[in-house]
Amino acid sequence: MSALKVTGLIKHFGDVKAVDGLDLDVEKGEFFALLGPSASGKTTSFRTICGIEAPDSGSIFLDGQDMTNSPMRDRGVAMVFQTFALYPHLSIRENLEFPLLQMKLGKAEISKRVGETAELLKLSHTLDRKPGTASGGEQQRIAIGRALIRHPELLLLDEPLTNLDAKLRHDTRAEFKRIHRERGITIIYATPDELEALTLGDRIGVLKDGKMVQVGTPDELYEAPDNTYVAGMVGSPRINLIDATRKGTDANPEIAAPFGDYSGGSWMQALKDFPIGEQLIFGIRPHEIVPVENRADFQGPTFDAEVHMTEPLGDVVILDLIANQSRLKMVLPEEQATAYQVGMKMTCGFDVGSTQLFAKETGTVIR
Amino acid sequence: MRGFLDWIMDPKRRGAMLIAPAIILLFVMNIFPLMWSFGLSFFHYKASSMKPPSFAGLYYYEKVLSDPVVWERFQTTALIVSLSVLVQMIFGFALALLFSKKFPLRREIMMLVLTPMMLSFVAVGVFFKLFYEPTFGLVGQAFKYITGETLILLSTKWGAIAGIVIADAWMWTPFVMLLVLAGLVSVPDYLYEAAEVDRATKWERFKTVTFPYVKGLLLLALLFRTIETFKLFDVVYIITAGGPGTSTETIAVYVYRMAFQFFKTSQSSALSYILLFVVIVLTNLYLYFVNQREQET
Numbered sequence: 257m258s259a260l261k262v263t264g265l266i267k268h269f270g271d272v273k274a275v276d277g278l279d280l281d282v283e284k285g286e287f288f289a290l291l292g293p294s295a296s297g298k299t300t301s302f303r304t305i306c307g308i309e310a311p312d313s314g315s316i317f318l319d320g321q322d323m324t325n326s327p328m329r330d331r332g333v334a335m336v337f338q339t340f341a342l343y344p345h346l347s348i349r350e351n352l353e354f355p356l357l358q359m360k361l362g363k364a365e366i367s368k369r370v371g372e373t374a375e376l377l378k379l380s381h382t383l384d385r386k387p388g389t390a391s392g393g394e395q396q397r398i399a400i401g402r403a404l405i406r407h408p409e410l411l412l413l414d415e416p417l418t419n420l421d422a423k424l425r426h427d428t429r430a431e432f433k434r435i436h437r438e439r440g441i442t443i444i445y446a447t448p449d450e451l452e453a454l455t456l457g458d459r460i461g462v463l464k465d466g467k468m469v470q471v472g473t474p475d476e477l478y479e480a481p482d483n484t485y486v487a488g489m490v491g492s493p494r495i496n497l498i499d500a501t502r503k504g505t506d507a508n509p510e511i512a513a514p515f516g517d518y519s520g521g522s523w524m525q526a527l528k529d530f531p532i533g534e535q536l537i538f539g540i541r542p543h544e545i546v547p548v549e550n551r552a553d554f555q556g557p558t559f560d561a562e563v564h565m566t567e568p569l570g571d572v573v574i575l576d577l578i579a580n581q582s583r584l585k586m587v588l589p590e591e592q593a594t595a596y597q598v599g600m601k602m603t604c605g606f607d608v609g610s611t612q613l614f615a616k617e618t619g620t621v622i623r
Numbered sequence: 624m625r626g627f628l629d630w631i632m633d634p635k636r637r638g639a640m641l642i643a644p645a646i647i648l649l650f651v652m653n654i655f656p657l658m659w660s661f662g663l664s665f666f667h668y669k670a671s672s673m674k675p676p677s678f679a680g681l682y683y684y685e686k687v688l689s690d691p692v693v694w695e696r697f698q699t700t701a702l703i704v705s706l707s708v709l710v711q712m713i714f715g716f717a718l719a720l721l722f723s724k725k726f727p728l729r730r731e732i733m734m735l736v737l738t739p740m741m742l743s744f745v746a747v748g749v750f751f752k753l754f755y756e757p758t759f760g761l762v763g764q765a766f767k768y769i770t771g772e773t774l775i776l777l778s779t780k781w782g783a784i785a786g787i788v789i790a791d792a793w794m795w796t797p798f799v800m801l802l803v804l805a806g807l808v809s810v811p812d813y814l815y816e817a818a819e820v821d822r823a824t825k826w827e828r829f830k831t832v833t834f835p836y837v838k839g840l841l842l843l844a845l846l847f848r849t850i851e852t853f854k855l856f857d858v859v860y861i862i863t864a865g866g867p868g869t870s871t872e873t874i875a876v877y878v879y880r881m882a883f884q885f886f887k888t889s890q891s892s893a894l895s896y897i898l899l900f901v902v903i904v905l906t907n908l909y910l911y912f913v914n915q916r917e918q919e920t
Binding site for chain 2: 303306307308328329333334335337339341342343344345346354355357358359402406
């Protein structure tokens with residue numbers, strides 16, 4: 257059963273199409289990541305789902321019930337705001353108690369839940385202070401606590417880590433996973449950061465211009481993106497997208513990339529439908545490119561390249577290559593990368609089976 | 624002559640020279656009379672007689688403080704202050720809530736609402752005196768039109784007090800409104816949204832989100848208006864001149880009459896300083912709260 261089902265949701269602000277026909281189906285107990293750059297409609301979707309904004313059209317079902325026009329009070333949705341939105345004049349304890357007081361719970365239950373939540377989020381020592389005196393990480397946890405304490409059926413997290421520093425972001429990410437596992441609630445998590453989406457989401461929905469572009473598990477999105485947008489969004493460093501052309505014969509298609517002609521990928525069959533000369537985009541993940549010592553020993557296709565730049569990232573190094581005027585990235589473990597210096601010539605190889613092919617005009621995948 | 628100009632325009636004393644006229648004016652018009660009247664409050668002296676002043680010590684302070692009339696005037700003042708400030712606070716708050724919303728012609732209407740505050744006391748006094756005029760005044764005519772009877776508002780104690788309170792509150796409600804409005808617009812929208820997601824009712828949202836932002840400013844408005852209304856003179860003097868009888872004679876009007884009708888110069892000086900003392904206490908209270916507020920934010 258789906259905890260949240262959104263169909264054809266539209267919300268425009270004047271000429272701005274913030275949400276433009278969004279479909280979304282989130283299973284009960286799922287950790288769903290909503291991935292999209294800023295202004296792709298994440299926040300507006302959330303605001304419409306929890307009822308702050310009324311949609312222009314479309315419907316919202318919570319637990320199978322049509323809640324499109326229901327007041328916020330009836331929705332059972334909790335949301336953590338990007339700004340945290342803590343009540344500055346209430347103590348941290350009162351901030352946590354606030355939603356419970358609105359639910360008219362008894363004193364004993366309230367203090368029990370505050371204790372539990374404070375424990376869970378390591379806030380017990382700060383309860384009597386004002387949120388203004390708390391650190392960024394603490395404020396963030398208070399905001400989460402205030403949402404969790406209601407035991408909501410659905411929790412919306414709107415870019416909750418953007419205001420934190422890198423280390424805290426890492427720790428809190430782990431915290432989210434733990435809370436989700438322990439509480440078993442449904443979480444929808446909006447983020448512009450693919451790493452957050454990939455590590456947290458059971459499934460990821462990729463948003464573009466207020467529309468859902470693709471929904472899938474992290475593996476599905478990584479290995480079989482539906483279009484160049486998703487391919488570029490998921491995976492770091494970014495996938496190499498290289499202009500190519502359809503060639504070969506009708507029965508035996510090939511593609512011509514700047515550094516070689518290839519055939520044999522999972523796209524072979526579908527490529528037959530495209531005319532010769534069609535503009536394509538050839539996608540190779542940086543991780544799939546390997547250095548080749550001896551061409552004769554390597555199974556797949558190879559190409560020659562020159563090292564243009566190196567970006568050491570600690571345990572791995574990103575090599576920027578130029579192969580026949582086309583730029584590509586590859587990733588090597590640090591100890592292997594030391595052999596390659598800027599300006600050096602090298603031979604690279606990859607497995608055609610792991611490559612992606614897209615139509616240039618529409619950006620959609622060919623497979 | 625050349626030497627004198629050079630001397631006076633020397634950078635060392637140029638600054639002092641340039642502000643000297645203002646300082647001299649301030650001293651002659653403000654500081655000197657203040658100190659002079661303070662001195663006079665310790666002497667037997669009548670501005671209307673030629674007799675030279677003779678030392679009286681604290682005689683006039685004793686006299687003023689033990690004078691039952693002074694206490695009556697204080698009570699009258701307190702009554703008018705509390706009524707007027709109460710009305711200002713209530714209407715000021717209500718108007719601020721109204722103007723914190725967006726509606727057509729909001730700016731223009733707000734300008735109109737703010738106008739009374741910018742008028743002179745005398746003008747406001749004259750306006751209302753004419754409004755209350757039984758035969759041709761606006762209020763008198765309206766009353767006659769509706770009830771068929773003639774309303775002589777200022778002929779009774781409570782009517783006169785109401786008349787003064789309405790005039791003063793009309794003039795100063797916008798001031799309270801401005802202060803409260805400043806608080807209201809400083810409340811971030813996301814707090815209201817968060818409270819709504821937390822399922823708070825309208826009243827709860829007001830109590831938890833809105834009010835704390837306005838509380839400090841409301842207190843400031845209260846003190847500010849109390850201090851100002853305490854010194855209320857012009858409006859009272861013009862509308863009722865303290866009447867009927869002495870039922871609306873505020874302490875400020877009393878000081879004026881004592882000084883310029885009965886020429887009890889020393890006694891009125893003493894009373895003025897007692898009044899000043901009260902205002903200083905209130906002002907310090909005000910400053911204390913301003914500091915508190917600064918520490919909070």
